[in-house]
Amino acid sequence: NDVPLEMHKVRIVQKLNLPPIERRLDAIAEAGYNTFLLKNRDVFMDMLTDSGVNAMSDKQQAAMMEADDSYAGSGTFTKLENKINEIFGKKYFLPAHQGRACENILSKSFVKKGSVVPMNYHFTTTKSHIVINGGRVEEVFKDEALKITSDDLFKGNMDIAKLRDVIETNGKENIPFVRLEAGTNLIGGQPFSLENMREVRKVCDEYGIILVLDASLLADNLHFIKTREVACKNNSIREITREMADLSDIIYFSARKLGCARGGGICTNNEEIYMKMREYITLYEGFLTYGGMSVREMEAIVVGLDETMDEEMINQGPEFIAYMAKELQKKGVPVVTPPGGLGCHINAMEFVDHIPQKEYPAGALAAALYLVSGVRGMERGTLSEQRDEDGNETYSNMELVRLAMPRRVYTLSQVNYAIDRIAWLYENRKLIGGLKFVEEPSVLRFFFGKLDTT
Numbered sequence: 001n002d003v004p005l006e007m008h009k010v011r012i013v014q015k016l017n018l019p020p021i022e023r024r025l026d027a028i029a030e031a032g033y034n035t036f037l038l039k040n041r042d043v044f045m046d047m048l049t050d051s052g053v054n055a056m057s058d059k060q061q062a063a064m065m066e067a068d069d070s071y072a073g074s075g076t077f078t079k080l081e082n083k084i085n086e087i088f089g090k091k092y093f094l095p096a097h098q099g100r101a102c103e104n105i106l107s108k109s110f111v112k113k114g115s116v117v118p119m120n121y122h123f124t125t126t127k128s129h130i131v132i133n134g135g136r137v138e139e140v141f142k143d144e145a146l147k148i149t150s151d152d153l154f155k156g157n158m159d160i161a162k163l164r165d166v167i168e169t170n171g172k173e174n175i176p177f178v179r180l181e182a183g184t185n186l187i188g189g190q191p192f193s194l195e196n197m198r199e200v201r202k203v204c205d206e207y208g209i210i211l212v213l214d215a216s217l218l219a220d221n222l223h224f225i226k227t228r229e230v231a232c233k234n235n236s237i238r239e240i241t242r243e244m245a246d247l248s249d250i251i252y253f254s255a256r257k258l259g260c261a262r263g264g265g266i267c268t269n270n271e272e273i274y275m276k277m278r279e280y281i282t283l284y285e286g287f288l289t290y291g292g293m294s295v296r297e298m299e300a301i302v303v304g305l306d307e308t309m310d311e312e313m314i315n316q317g318p319e320f321i322a323y324m325a326k327e328l329q330k331k332g333v334p335v336v337t338p339p340g341g342l343g344c345h346i347n348a349m350e351f352v353d354h355i356p357q358k359e360y361p362a363g364a365l366a367a368a369l370y371l372v373s374g375v376r377g378m379e380r381g382t383l384s385e386q387r388d389e390d391g392n393e394t395y396s397n398m399e400l401v402r403l404a405m406p407r408r409v410y411t412l413s414q415v416n417y418a419i420d421r422i423a424w425l426y427e428n429r430k431l432i433g434g435l436k437f438v439e440e441p442s443v444l445r446f447f448f449g450k451l452d453t454t
C-alpha cells in the first residue's frame with residue numbers, strides 16, 4: 001500500500017514543545033508574520049526547510065568522533081576529496097561553507113556585466129549572486145513546470161528549444177554556463193530526467209558552453225530518476241549519479257541538504273576551471289583543505305554521500321511527501337502534483353484565492369498555518385522574489401507554502417497531525433487575511449523582512 005515505512009529506528013530523541021494558541025498568536029506577531037523569524041522554542045514541527053536539519057545516522061556520528069583536525073592538509077579533507085572522486089569521478093574538489101558560497105565563487109569566476117545564465121529554474125540565492133555580478137537569469141522550463149497539478153513526472157526538465165533560442169538570441173559568448181538544478185526547488189522539488197540532461201549536454205557541446213549541475217537536491221532527483229524513468233529502472237543509484245556527473249563540467253552542492261550536515265563544495269575535472277575558482281576559495285571561504293567547514297562536518301558529509309547512494313535512505317523524504325500530498329488531496333487541499341522532493345507544497349493561490357498577490361497569499365497562509373498548528377512552513381511566492389529596478393513587485397509564477405520534510409526526522413503520526421491541521425485551516429480559510437510589509441530589506445527580503453496584517 002501507499003503508507004510509507006521508516007527504514008531506520010530512532011535512538012536519540014529531542015523533546016518537542018507545542019505552545020498554546022495564545023502564545024502562538026503572540027509569537028507570529030513578534031516575528032512580523034514571517035516564519036523565518038520565529039524562535040524554535042515556539043515551534044512544534046519545524047517544516048521550514050530540509051537544510052541542515054536532517055537526522056544524522058549512527059555512522060555519521062561515529063565518523064565525526066575521529067576527525068583529523070589541522071588548518072592545512074587534514075586527513076579528513078583527503079577522505080572527502082577521495083569520496084567525491086569515487087562517487088562523482090571528479091579530480092578537483094573545492095570546499096565551501098555552504099551552497100550559496102559555491103554560487104558566489106562560481107558567479108565571481110564566470111559572470112560579468114551582460115552575462116546571461118540559462119537554467120531550468122532559478123533559486124533565490126543563485127539568482128542574487130548572478131545579478132549582483134551584473135548578469136541575468138533566463139529560465140528555460142517547459143510550460144508544464146508551472147502547472148500546479150500535472151501528470152508530468154519531470155517538471156524540472158529544460159525546454160531544449162527554448163535553451164537554443166536563449167543561446168542564439170544572446171550569443172554564446174555571453175553565456176558563461178548553463179545551470180541545471182536537481183530537484184528544482186522553487187517549483188516544488190521537481191526532478192529532471194537523465195534523458196533531458198543528456199539533451200542539455202548535447203546543446204552545451206554544440207555551442208561550447210559549460211554545464212553546471214546544482215546537486216544540492218540530488219538525492220531526491222536520483223530517487224525520481226530511479227523510480228520514474230523507465231530506462232533507468234535497472235541502473236543502480238551509483239550508476240545514475242556517475243552518468244549525471246560525467247555529463248557535468250562543474251558540480252556544486254549545499255551539503256546542508258546533500259550529505260545531511262553542513263558545508264558544501266564544488267568539483268570538476270577541468271584544471272583551468274579549478275585554478276580560476278581556487279583563489280576565491282582562499283579569499284572567501286578558508287584554506288583549500290577546509291573552506292569554512294569543520295572537520296567534523298566533513299566527516300559527516302563523507303558518510304552522508306555514501307548513504308545518499310542507498311535507495312532505502314533517499315526514498316524516505318519523497319515517500320513521506322507523497323503520502324502527505326495524497327492525504328491532503330483527499331481532503332480537497334490544493335497541492336503541487338506530482339509530489340516532488342524537499343517538501344509538500346500547498347498552492348496558496350487557490351487555498352486563499354480571496355487574497356490578492358500583492359498581499360502575499362503564500363506568506364499569509366504560512367503565518368496562519370503556524371497559528372493553528374505550531375507547524376512552521378516557508379513562503380515560496382512573491383515574498384521570496386525581489387522588486388525590479390524601479391521598485392515594482394515581481395509577482396511570482398506560483399504562490400506556494402512549502403512544508404519541508406527533513407529526512408528521517410518526523411514520524412508518520414506527526415505528519416498526520418500536520419495534515420489534520422491543514423485540512424481544518426482549509427475548511428476555515430476565509431478567516432485568513434493578507435499581509436503588508438512594515439520593514440522590507442532590499443536583498444533576499446523573505447529572510448528577515450517584517451510584515452503586518454492588512
Ligand code: F0G
Pocket residue numbers: 048049050051098099100101123125126181185214216217254255256263264
Ligand atoms: N541551491 C539549491 C537548489 C538550494 O535549495 C539551496 C538552499 C542552495 C542552492 C543554497 O544552499 O543554503 O547551503 O547556501 N536551499 C535552502 C532551502 C536554503 O531551504 O531551500 P545553502
